[in-house]
Amino acid sequence: MIGAKVSLKKAEEVKKFIINKGLLLNDYWMVRLKNGVIFPVKKKFEKTNVEFVSRVFKKIEKRQNWKQILKKKLSKKEFDILKTAHDVVGSIAILEIPDELKKKEKLIAETLLKANKNVKTVLKKAGEHSGTFRTQKMKWLAGEKTKETIHKENNVRLKVNVKEIYFSARLSTERKRIMKQIRRGVKILVMFSGCAPYPCVFSKNTDAYKIVGIEINPKAHRYAEENVRINKLNNVELILGDVKKVVPNLKERFDRICMPLPRGGENFLKEALMVSKKNTVIHFYDFLHKTEFDKAEEKVKKACDKTNIKCKFLDFVKCGQYSPGKYRICLDFRVIAGI
Ligand SMILES: C[S@@+](CC[C@H](N)C(=O)[O-])C[C@H]1O[C@@H](n2cnc3c(N)ncnc32)[C@H](O)[C@@H]1O
Structure with missing residues (x-):
């Protein structure tokens, strides 16, 4: 593969040039050196301050959107009734799954877990907010068996238990x-x-x-x-x-x-x-x-x-x-x- 090696000082300028000319290999990671960078490029080009080197670049692994994956795994009818909007509190994703999809809930949860690296646990809402404490029952579906997480918002870190207390991200x-x-x-x-x-x-x-x-x-x-x-x-x-x-x-x-x-x-x-x-x-x-x-x-x-x-x-x-x-x-x- 061809790499365009530049000093840190010139990196920004050369990067813009490569992108504008459509020469960057978008699917590969650039390499950071102590005093410069190497961009993966499609072919050699004319530009001062650039040295061309031969290099193997690491491929950028693109995670597929979980909805796209599920579209292939569920029937059209099932996919149409799936509520793909979900809440994420810290590392916990909370899904709403219609009764008609009960048999597919594990598959849905595991797909979401695999597709989102920040999600470590998938739960399902198992009732409405109720009682004086306004808490909501949750059912574990996939990932780590926990209901506790740290959620970040507005410059603070909040430790919450999504079953025992009310919290809305x-x-x-x-x-x-x-x-x-x-x-x-x-x-x-x-x-x-x-x-x-x-x-x-x-x-x-x-x-x-x-x-x-x-x-x-x-x-x-x-x-x-x-x-x-x-x-x-x-x-x-x-x-x-x-x-x-x-x-x-x-x-x-x-x-x-x-x-x-x-x-x-x-x-x-x-x-x-x-x-x-x-x-x-x-x-x-x-x-x-x-x-x-x-x-x-x-x-x-x-x-x-x-x-x-x-x-x-x-x-x-x-x-x-x-x-x-x-x-x-x-x-x-x-x-x-x-x-
Ligand atoms: C809708 S939640 C809001 C919680 C929190 N402010 C938030 O936004 O995450 C309402 C909270 O009020 C509490 N609560 C209900 N009645 C209360 C009362 N009479 N005195 C004090 N707290 C009460 C519940 O336990 C619950 O935590």
Whole structure:
């Protein structure tokens, strides 16, 4: 094979030239030398600073997309009903497999495992999120037999157990959205903090003074404590308990309050308002169908009216789809008077 050898200084310029002329052998790795590189090329060409050498190059192994592989292994009918969208939390892939494909679930999982080198375990959702802890049953299908992993998002590492606690990797964009609004020196309350993804992301990426998280699931609380340690954070305080009981005993008020409990979150608006002050911003989550989006404002208004608090609605965002037509939404509002 022909190699085009160049010094490190000229490597970028020569690489551009080779690519533009269509001379690069795309399927082979280039070779890095101490002071230069050797590009695999189709033929010799005229260019200063290039020395041609004879060399064997390593082939780039291209992993096939798992959907393409499965298309060949399943019947057309089976492939059409397969839900190929899946979640990846750390090294765990979580699939949704329709009942009609139960007999093929191992094959599907093993195909996904082989095709994605970052995936070490494949699980299947075996139920909906349920109960106070909002956990979801999982069935192991392939790879390492574990439900625990380290997930990276927004500059933090989060240790999670996808069966024992609630965690959604899909909410990273929403966490970033709020993170960007956080000003220096503020106090933040995260109700329903789970394994602390919101507190960790806020603490790591902002100059907040303090972040308090409240979580009722003891296992999630333990993971939260570990995540604060893993990320070396020193302004996060975690409280194990029920928001209803903990908040009335808090001796402080907050500049920003997150309420990431979309199912039934309105039952805790009273507690959020209890520890608000003038200008506190509250992020209220809900699951709503697109035909009933105005219900979010109604719920907030009702809670504010009960305590004679005035608020101003700031923003309304869709931050995930729950089912056809139904969304996870966040209504941001500011407390403006009555506190
Ligand atoms: C939808 S999950 C969100 C968890 C976390 N904020 C996240 O985004 O990964 C809701 C969390 O609220 C917790 N929870 C439910 N009711 C609670 C309550 N009354 N007080 C404190 N935590 C509660 C659940 O255990 C669960 O971890």
